[in-house]
Amino acid sequence: MLRGMRKASSNWLGKTIMAVVMGVLIISFGIWGIADIFRGFGQSTLAKVGHTEISLNEFRQIYTDRMQQIGRQFGRPLTSEQARAFGLDRQVLQQTIAEATLDEEARRLGLGVSDDEIRRMIMNDPNFKGAAGNFDAQRFQAMIRNFGYTEQRYTAEQRKVSVRRQITGTIGAGLEPSKTMIDALSRYQNEQRSIEFVKLDAAQAGTIDPPSPEALAAYFEDHKVQFRAPEYRKIAFVVISPEEIGKWTDVSDDDAKKVFEQRKDRLGAPEKRQVHQLVFPTVEEAQAARTRLAGGTSFEDLAKERGLNAADADLGLVTKSAILDPAVADAAFALPAGEISQPVQGRFGVALVKVDKIEPGAEANYANLAGDIKREIAAERARAKVAELRDKMEDERGGGSSVIEAAQKLGLAAVTIEAVDRSGRAPSGQPVAGIPQGLDVVSQAFNSDVGVDNDPISFRGGYVWYDVLGITPSRERSLDEVRDQVEARWRQDQITTKLRAKATEIVQKLEQGAKLADEAAAINAKVESAAGFKREDTPAGVPSSLVAAAFRAAKDGVGQTPGAGGEVIIFRVTDIVDPPVDLASDTIAKLRESLDRSLTDEQVASYVNKLENDIGTTINQAAFAQVTGANQ
Numbered sequence: 001m002l003r004g005m006r007k008a009s010s011n012w013l014g015k016t017i018m019a020v021v022m023g024v025l026i027i028s029f030g031i032w033g034i035a036d037i038f039r040g041f042g043q044s045t046l047a048k049v050g051h052t053e054i055s056l057n058e059f060r061q062i063y064t065d066r067m068q069q070i071g072r073q074f075g076r077p078l079t080s081e082q083a084r085a086f087g088l089d090r091q092v093l094q095q096t097i098a099e100a101t102l103d104e105e106a107r108r109l110g111l112g113v114s115d116d117e118i119r120r121m122i123m124n125d126p127n128f129k130g131a132a133g134n135f136d137a138q139r140f141q142a143m144i145r146n147f148g149y150t151e152q153r154y155t156a157e158q159r160k161v162s163v164r165r166q167i168t169g170t171i172g173a174g175l176e177p178s179k180t181m182i183d184a185l186s187r188y189q190n191e192q193r194s195i196e197f198v199k200l201d202a203a204q205a206g207t208i209d210p211p212s213p214e215a216l217a218a219y220f221e222d223h224k225v226q227f228r229a230p231e232y233r234k235i236a237f238v239v240i241s242p243e244e245i246g247k248w249t250d251v252s253d254d255d256a257k258k259v260f261e262q263r264k265d266r267l268g269a270p271e272k273r274q275v276h277q278l279v280f281p282t283v284e285e286a287q288a289a290r291t292r293l294a295g296g297t298s299f300e301d302l303a304k305e306r307g308l309n310a311a312d313a314d315l316g317l318v319t320k321s322a323i324l325d326p327a328v329a330d331a332a333f334a335l336p337a338g339e340i341s342q343p344v345q346g347r348f349g350v351a352l353v354k355v356d357k358i359e360p361g362a363e364a365n366y367a368n369l370a371g372d373i374k375r376e377i378a379a380e381r382a383r384a385k386v387a388e389l390r391d392k393m394e395d396e397r398g399g400g401s402s403v404i405e406a407a408q409k410l411g412l413a414a415v416t417i418e419a420v421d422r423s424g425r426a427p428s429g430q431p432v433a434g435i436p437q438g439l440d441v442v443s444q445a446f447n448s449d450v451g452v453d454n455d456p457i458s459f460r461g462g463y464v465w466y467d468v469l470g471i472t473p474s475r476e477r478s479l480d481e482v483r484d485q486v487e488a489r490w491r492q493d494q495i496t497t498k499l500r501a502k503a504t505e506i507v508q509k510l511e512q513g514a515k516l517a518d519e520a521a522a523i524n525a526k527v528e529s530a531a532g533f534k535r536e537d538t539p540a541g542v543p544s545s546l547v548a549a550a551f552r553a554a555k556d557g558v559g560q561t562p563g564a565g566g567e568v569i570i571f572r573v574t575d576i577v578d579p580p581v582d583l584a585s586d587t588i589a590k591l592r593e594s595l596d597r598s599l600t601d602e603q604v605a606s607y608v609n610k611l612e613n614d615i616g617t618t619i620n621q622a623a624f625a626q627v628t629g630a631n632q
Helices: 002-008 012-032 058-076 078-086 088-109 115-124 137-146 151-171 180-192 213-222 253-267 283-294 298-306 325-333 365-400 403-410 442-447 482-513 516-523 543-549 586-615 623-627
Strands: 045-049 052-055 192-200 230-240 274-280 314-319 350-359 415-420 457-459 462-472 527-533 558-562 568-577 618-619
Touching: 012 213, 045 058, 045 088, 045 623, 052 058, 052 088, 058 088, 058 558, 058 623, 078 623, 088 151, 088 192, 088 586, 088 618, 088 623, 115 151, 137 151, 137 365, 151 586, 180 586, 192 482, 192 516, 192 543, 213 482, 230 365, 230 403, 230 442, 253 365, 274 283, 274 298, 274 325, 283 298, 283 350, 325 350, 350 586, 365 403, 365 462, 365 516, 442 462, 482 558, 482 568, 516 527, 516 568, 527 568, 543 558, 543 568, 586 618
Parallel strands: none
Antiparallel strands: 045 052, 045 618, 192 527, 192 568, 230 415, 230 462, 274 314, 274 350, 457 462, 558 568
């Protein structure tokens, strides 16, 4: 429908008709209040905090960025269902509302940050500094673009963050954990336990006879939902990113050599000199000091006479650009090694300069730097090409072209995935091929529909356009389709049931005084042990469920816990060590810092919660469900 409307409005007559139609619709919406376009919650508003609105697009961008970040950590895209299962949707909503609340309070208090301060913060951010330790504008642009930011959006976001920190820093000032709290938490974290344990697996379950047809059919009926075929979607997408477009081998040597010649002085290793300097109020004092130096008095002795130490007179082994005073720099790099300069009129007085050692500079070598230069040129060209192709792609999409049609017109390679479920798997159960790692196109497709004109996804400094081409609904499978899977699941359940019964029997014997070694020998199992582990440790061969269970039991206590792959583990706690607390140790210092942060976070959370209640917060649940896929 949308594409039909676009095609209809592609000429002047169609545009005139569509303008009249849309004008009538807007007027009627205003009269009848359809979708609250002019009051209350508009379709584009997700939440309100006081007078601040959180737009639907703004929240979608934040939520999508967060899902992609977590997807990159997992090494595969995060689906909408997984995100909601982790509670990511509510976490991002709460965080966004909290930030809007602080922004609203900042406006009420009249807080702000100057442009100069924002510029200073960005230029001092170590993430944006190059190899020489200085702010690198190209690195800055590349990094923020990789995370989907423009310079204006990033600067605006940093301004908000800075003001929020003014408020939260004031709220958390002066908080300090008590010694009792530190002592209790230290003992909790550093308590150590030792255990002996036995793993029961399929070998201890005994023989499992095949199920009868009736038993298998009954099991399938009881667990039919577990074998249901998921919904599949056919999708097409095209990626336009610097990584896809820029190939460093496509840059010619001529182009690279031109850039090399322009930067040759900066690319080489500059000359360095060991420089000493003494500053005097007048030329006469400086000249008198030079005479004494020529007579054998050392720079160090003169420095001591003037109340300075050796480090005050030694500028170190430095490049010319590292010396702040240009006159002193010129004098130092004009002297032969071992000589003392004539008095030099500098910014801070009259200086005497001595050079002790000279390290010659190394001229830049094109052969060593060609690869880096070509990659840099290719990346710059690719960024320009991405912007050009983005505009062309949007024009094609605006004219009614599908992703595949637009890609063909622009000479781009579109990828078509015939069938994929929400978890990114094909009907075979294997992960689908062809989707770049970290690209969250599957969950986005499951939040869309056939024929919807979707917004592009920000990805690796570029964009991804996608279409949903078809939907295969979820359905119930017949027993014949999944017989092997059902029988395997039935068998595993039978094994687990037998192992739990066996474990319960052994635990009862241990509680009555039996030895774990004897019980293990009776069932042909091996006794293993783990010693001196803490709550957060992961000893080799000890699953996390066993570590947690061991810390729930008393000394000499016994129990059972599930293991990996259907195992059941029987254990006994053989020792508990409660180490003393050293309040002066580095470990306690780190713990104190962690508690400081936790107390501050708790205090700030309480403050923000109070602000939200006082200011007034409302949420458009329908819009929230639309963005997070809860209404699918």
